[in-house]
Amino acid sequence: MIERGKINDNQFRVLVILFIFGPAVLLETSLLAAAAKQDAWISAVVGVGIGLLIVWLYTKIGSKFPERNLFEKLEYVFGKWIGKIVSLLFFFFFFQLAAHILRNIGDFVTVHIMPETPIHFVEIIFLCIVIMGVRLGLEPIARTGEILFPWVIFFFFIMIVSLPPEFKIENIKPVFEGGIKPILKGSTTVIAFPFMESILFLMIYPYVNKIKEANKAFFTGALIGGGVLILISVYTILVLGADFTARNVYPSYALAKKINIADFFQRIEAIVAGMWFISIFYKLTICFYASTVGLAQILNLKEYRSLTLPLGMIMVVLSIIISPSMAEFMSYLPKYEFPFNLTFGLFFPLLFLVVAKIRKKTGKEPMNQTKGDGL
Amino acid sequence: MLASIGIVVTALMMAVIEVPYLLRKRLKRELWAFSALLAFGTSLSILHVLKVPLPSPHEWIAFLYKPLSDVIYRTLQ
Amino acid sequence: MEIILVKFKKTIKKLLKSESTAHPGVTKIGDTKPLKTRLHENIQFIKENLGNSSDLIIREIRISKKNNIKLAIFYTDGLADTQSLNNFVLEPLMLEMRKMEFDQDIYSNPNVALQLMKDEVLTVSGITDVVDFDTLLTTILEGDIVILMDGSAWGLKVGMRGWEDRGVQEPSAQTVIRGPKEGFSESIRTNTALIRRRIKDPNLWLETKQIGERTKTDVALMFIKGIVNDKVLDEVHKRLDRINIDGILESGYIEELIQDETYTPFPTVYNTERPDAIAAGLLEGRIAILVDGTPFVLLVPALFGQFLQSSEDYYQRWDISNLIRLLRYIALAISLLGPSLYIAVTTFHQEMLPTPLLISLAAQREGVPFPAFVEALLMEVTFEILREAGVRMPRAIGQAVSIVGALVIGQAAVEAGIVSAAMVIVVAITAISSFVIPSFNMAISIRILRFGLMGFAASFGLLGVTLGLIAILLHMSSLRSFGVPYMSPFGPFNPSDQKDMIFRVPIGKMLTRPHLISQKNETRGQNEPASKPERE
Amino acid sequence: MIKRKFYYALVSIITLTMLTGCWSRTELNELAITVALGIDQSGDQFKVSAQVVNPGEVASQKGGSGNSPVATYTATGETVYEAIRKMTTKVPRKIYGAHLRLLVIGEELASGKGIGKALDLLSRDPELRTDFYIVVAKETTAEQVLKILSIPLERIPANKIFQSLETSEKAWAATAGVTIDELISDLVSKGHQPLLTGIQIFGDPKSGESTESLQRSSTEPVLTFADMAAFKQDKLIGWLNERESKGANYITNKVHSTIVSIPCTRDGMLGIEVVRSKTKVSGSVKNGVPKMNVSVQAEANVGEVECSEVDLSKKDTIAELESKTEEDIKRKIEAAITKAQADFKTDIFGFGEVIHREDPKYWNQYKMKWNEEFVELPVKVDVDIKIRRSGSVGNSFLKSLKE
Known part of the structure; x- marks a missing residue:
């Protein structure tokens, strides 16, 4: 196997949580409010509910052939050539996802924190640290996640406890104004945005100590991450109102600006932004890790580290050409993200299960097709 | 111009880090993959800094998925 | 290129051998x-x-x-x-x-x-x-x-050795208020005796090697058979046997030669001149390495948290020690982040400051010729020079230097408008905080990293600081000390080992040894605190 | 080996990026800390004034050199942004708005071009926060307001205005601190029109511009909050006087504490302190006709007794006082409603939003012509006051004086 490290279920759960609420917490509520107005939180609940079903589907796939990661599974079930082609498609999916996230962080920083800094440099410096993490391997990434996670929770907790005085209950009324359709429309973004993307955790699955625990950790992680997402959307609607939330690109940052405890503990949004940096860093690192390891497997390489630097170079360019402006980006997301992710998050997984059933492949067969990976 | 030189220097630096290691370990395949990706990345970056318009993957995705997107969102309208 | 270099080194080695x-x-x-x-x-x-x-x-x-x-x-x-x-x-x-x-x-x-x-x-x-x-x-x-x-x-x-010896004196580098005042001396025999006197267990084994072609320095391994992790012990033996050097003059040589990672600012081997600290380490399943000719004894495996602990933590009441430990972690954070946060906030995130504070800081900076980063760098370097001077100087002049330092930096520089008063405060707090860290080598590595973070802060503000911190944590998580993850029990997280990391539970409750360090014999005893006298 | 080299490379890349970095860096002494912005209309253009702090003067421990603690700069431009940027030709430093406390809008602009266009920049610029208050300069320009220096107790005029607005909002209730996000959500809402506090200059404005005015202890000219400006969409449509302002604030539940003065039967006045006031606005649509119900519940203390015949120890007296207070508050509220319905024809109380919440279907039908509906809207006002305490004394000593 390409990765020799092992992580435990707790570390895996932390990675899932950080992945699920990473950039989603920053961008999602705006999309939700744009679609479902003051019912955005219902939309979030529905979306998380369906998202959890999808995660459950992934755990099913994960526990089939548990020693293999996603790409190895695909090759095993679809056969070598078709498997490689599907894997390549998945690689592009992961890679463009990583580029998206990189662009998100670049946009956020250049809009809110350092307006004069060129986006390239923000992205390069961010990516430098990500590459460092990916090169160190899964173990240090997971351990660092474990260390940083309490801090993310701490900042989140500050937000949660300090904002209720700003609540305006009338903001969520009237409930169900537009009926079920806007709510469903909003929930598609939640399903697509963090949940269908979480299929890339199948790349990490075989490196978790115990497969049963991994299933549980994946699911509970997604549950906690989804809960955070719901909580944030409830908060933004209650504090900022649907209209302001929809108009603002980063509503939860505006939310953080509202924190004011005793007129002294205020203006701490830059620290709260630190929490997002950490979670976004993790989402990016996991995506980047999954794509490099995946590419190395497609090419039958023994070593993925040498691919990190050139891939990073490509990613910086890709993240900038991916969309000409933030406005274009924000109009792309609600339109095409869901159908696009549907292919990789639902179509291929279902196809995988069906083909696995038809070809009657079980996990008990000896592994003979993954010899090429060595080690 | 300066930016292109910077990119080339960066690419060289990457090569200096990786190539000797790959040579020493006799990882030929890896070397090929690395070189190809590096060449691709370098040329892409140079094209980008020279302000050559590059196609955005979003356009392709939008082109491919427009029918599906229309169907989904029309029903949800 | 690499291949040529390796070949070249081999030829040189051969030449050297034939010459000898x-x-x-x-x-x-x-x-x-x-x-x-x-x-x-x-x-x-x-x-x-x-x-x-x-x-x-x-x-x-x-x-x-x-x-x-x-x-x-x-x-x-x-x-x-x-x-x-x-x-x-x-x-x-x-x-x-x-x-x-x-x-x-x-x-x-x-x-x-x-x-x-x-x-x-x-x-x-x-x-x-x-x-x-x-x-x-x-x-x-x-x-x-x-x-x-x-x-x-x-x-x-x-056997008739008998030379002039410093004798057992109070340790100079790690002082405590409560606790034994004996420190190791330069003689290895005295040192082993000091440890033996604390642990009268037949399982306390002592193995001696002579390392150093010319110095023939006695190096002793001490461990408690049955508690120690045999894998770690084998690893220590292997690494000690691999040493091929002409001279060992201090345990620092051994430390550098056996540590897991050379290119890291963090120490992965613990050293102390306190016999009680070594005894406590042995009881947890660690291995002590004593080197003749130095009062500094090494202890492996050493984890990050250990460098923030002092043996006094166990001698004071647990609530006091908890407070002090918490204080130490805060001091660590200040000493690592102090100047970089100041730079980041005052040059990038002015909106974070309350208005009156902002105005007051801005007023102080009126007329200061340097950017905040240069100002901080200047002050930090000046402070480091003063500190180093204080260590190397004859004791008698020490007073004079601190007076000059305080006057020159603290007052004259501010009055002359070269640095702002706030910066002096920040640097002073940072400096004092760095002395709170009980382990000198950890304090030094924090200092090195502080400069790096200042650079990050000066160019990318809090984003830079966050990224720098993540990078440092990633690096620390990738370190191991003799096979044990350096950041355990934080990552990998181990709930039972938290009892003696940031917090220390009452000694009666500390029933198990650190999980990754001693693999066997995990319980330490069933020592519930004495029950209160029953009420009438 | 490879790891080490990678670290070298990493460090060098990062250093390079850093060396070329430092774009967004601004030293503290390069900032013009702007505490107040004023926007006026000047022909077709915007005239923007900025009150900038002179930190050396404000913060110095030694009393300063007698220079002005703030400076006010003005510039005109086609857009607000242009005007602010143009200001750099006069200010040696970068206008820095994150510590903005106050935005003053000139009356001419408010009733002429409207405030909408001026506000977009302020909501878009990420540097600005949302915690500053917006006021309208009554019968004067924003520039004049910002130029007044003579304000005792506080060295920075904008800070003073900010704080006195906060205090008076809490203790007087005829003013309301409105922040930009509230204002904008009112602007876009069909069922809630904006209501802003006014600020007025008493005395000769010219004499307040010099630093000499700082030395005098009597404070002429003076900045005062006066009246509230009612808007229809983004245009100023009229002013509510103090009583009506109070009434409006009762409806919008912005009263925390205030004083109600009621006459005694024979001579003098009674001061009742209203505390813990809470307003519930409910609406209903019956047979396609909307109806509003405003109910105010508050506790009150007897704060001041200037009449001799009142016996506070009697139950009846208290009941009488309660009903008198209720009457007074009710009249204020009704005055505000009448003014809004009859004169302004604009829903400054957010009744439309209430209807929206209660009956979305009706709302969607009528939201485009809500203002017409509003004029006809029947509003029922209930006030319930409970008098709890009467200060640290029982009956007034005036009573004994008389006997």
Whole structure:
């Protein structure tokens, strides 16, 4: 196997949580409010509910052939050539996802924190640290996640406890104004945005100590991450109102600006932004890790580290050409993200299960097709 | 111009880090993959800094998925 | 390129080796030539090999008038205990043996005579035989004495080391308010004794090696069999055996040669001059490495949290220690982040400051010619220079330097408008915080990283600081100390080991040893706190 | 080996990026800390004034050199942004708005071009926060307001205005601190029109511009909050006087504490302190006709008794006082409603939003012509006051004086 490290279920759960609420917490509520107005939180609940079903589907796939990661599974079930082609498609999916996230962080920083800094440099410096993490391997990434996670929770907790005085209950009324359709429309973004993307955790699955625990950790992680997402959307609607939330690109940052405890503990949004940096860093690192390891497997390489630097170079360019402006980006997301992710998050997984059933492949067969990976 | 030189220097630096290691370990395949990706990345970056318009993957995705997107969102309208 | 370099190194090594064998005149330590029968030949050889050094004392005695047999005593002046030599060696030899000679002819066979001396005459405890020159030379240089007799090809090695010693004194680097005030000294024997005195367990084992081709430094491993993790022990042995160097002068040499990762600012080997700290480490399943000639004893595996603990934490009440530990972590954060946060907030995130504070800081900066980053760098470097000067200076001048430092930096610079007063405050707090960290080498590495973070802060604000911190954490998480993850029990998280990391639970509740360090024998005892007297 | 080299490379890349970095860096002494912005209309253009702090003067411990603690700069431009940027030709430092406390809008602009266009920049610029208050300069320009220096107790005029607005909002209730996000959500809402506090200059404005005015202890000219400006969409449509302002604030539940003065039967006045006031606005649509119900519940203390015949120890007296207070508050509220319905024809109370919440279907039908509906809207006002305490004394000493 390409990765020799092992992580435990707790570390895996932390990675899932950080992945699920990473950039989603920053961008999602705006999309939700744009679609479902003051019912955005219902939309979030529905979306998380369906998202959890999808995660459950992934755990099913994960526990089939548990020693293999996603790409190895695909090759095993679809056969070598078709498997490689599907894997390549998945690689592009992961890679463009990583580029998206990189662009998100670049946009956020250049809009809110350092307006004069060129986006390239923000992205390069961010990516430098990500590459460092990916090169160190899964173990240090997971351990660092474990260390940083309490801090993310701490900042989140500050937000949660300090904002209720700003609540305006009338903001969520009237409930169900537009009926079920806007709510469903909003929930598609939640399903697509963090949940269908979480299929890339199948790349990490075989490196978790115990497969049963991994299933549980994946699911509970997604549950906690989804809960955070719901909580944030409830908060933004209650504090900022649907209209302001929809108009603002980063509503939860505006939310953080509202924190004011005793007129002294205020203006701490830059620290709260630190929490997002950490979670976004993790989402990016996991995506980047999954794509490099995946590419190395497609090419039958023994070593993925040498691919990190050139891939990073490509990613910086890709993240900038991916969309000409933030406005274009924000109009792309609600339109095409869901159908696009549907292919990789639902179509291929279902196809995988069906083909696995038809070809009657079980996990008990000896592994003979993954010899090429060595080690 | 300066930016292109910077990119080339960066690419060289990457090569200096990786190539000797790959040579020493006799990882030929890896070397090929690395070189190809590096060449691709370098040329892409140079094209980008020279302000050559590059196609955005979003356009392709939008082109491919427009029918599906229309169907989904029309029903949800 | 790499290949060529490796080849080049190999050739150089070969050349060096051939050169060392090319000098037949000087005996390299390591040859084992047998002793000669003739005394003067032996004396000749020793003199030649030690370069006729003036501290080599050769005392020749005509021991038997009758048989005209000579006997020579060799020792190094200053290393051997001359008083004991006179009382317990020379006196019996020259008086007792004379008396015996009246009764019978003991010197007809020198070998028998030597055996007789060893068995009946010399009133000294440690006597062994010496048959080759190598041992002989080493023995002399170690401070023992050697007795050779004319006519026999072997001699006696008499343990008679006794040199001037600093004695057991209060440790200077890690002081405590409550707790033992003994510190290790330079003599390895004293040090092992100090540890033995604390742990009277037959399972406390001691293994000694000599490391260093020329210095022949005694290095001792101490561990408690049954608690220690055998894998770690094997690893330590392996790494110690791999050392191939001419000299070990301090435990720092060993530390650098056996640590897991050379290119890291973080120490992965713990060192202390406190016997109680070592004893506590041994009880947790760690391995102590004692090196002769230094009061600093190494302890492995060493985890990050350990460097923020002081042995006093266990001697004070647990609530007090918890407060102090918390304080230490805060101090660590300040000392790492202080100036970089100041730079980031004042040059990038002014909106974070409350308006009155912003105005007051802005007023202080009016007229300051440098950017905040340069200002901070200037002050930090000045402080580091002052600190270093304080360490190297003769004690008497120390006062003067601190006065000059305080006056020059604290006041004159602010009044002259070169630095802002706020910056002086920040640097001062940072400096003081860095002294709170109990372990000196950890404090140093934090200092190094502080400068890096300042750079990050100056160019990317809080984003830079966050990224820098993530990078540092990633690096730390990738470190291992003898196979144990450096950041455990934070990552990998171990709930039961949290009892003695940031917090310390009452000693009665600390029932298990650190999980990753000792694999076996995990319980420490069932020591519930004494129950309160029952109420009437 | 490879790891080490990678670290070298990483460090060098990062250093390079850093060396070329530092774009967004601004030293503290390069900032013009702007505490108040004023926007006026000047012909077709915007005239923007900025009150900038002179930190050396404000913060110095030694009393300063007598220079003005703030400076006010003005510039005109086609857009607000242009005007602010143009200001750099006069200010040596970068206008920095994150510590903005106050935005003053000139009356001419408010009633002429409307405030909408001026506000977009302020909501878009990420540097600005949302915690500053917006007020309208009554019968004067924003520039004039910002130029007044003579404010005792506080060295920075904008800070003073900010704080006195906060205090008076809490203790007087005829003012309301409105922040930009509230204002904008009112602007876009069909069922809630904006209501902003006014600020007025008493005395000769010219004499307040010099630093000499700082030395005088009597404070002429003076900045005061006066009246509230009612808007129809983004245009100023009229002013509510103090009583009506109070009434409006009762409806919008912005009263925390205030004083109600009621006459005694024979001579003098009684001061009742209203505390813990809470307003519930409910609406209902019956047979396509909307109806509003405003109910105010508050506790009150007797704060001041200037009449001799009132016996506070009697139950009846308290009941009488309660009903008088209720009457007074009710009249204020009704005055505000009448003014809004009859004169302004604009829903400054957010009744539309209430209807929206109660009956979305009706709302969607009528939201485009809500203002017409509003004019006809029947509003029922209930006030319930409970008097709890009467200060640290029982009956007034005036009573004994009389006997």
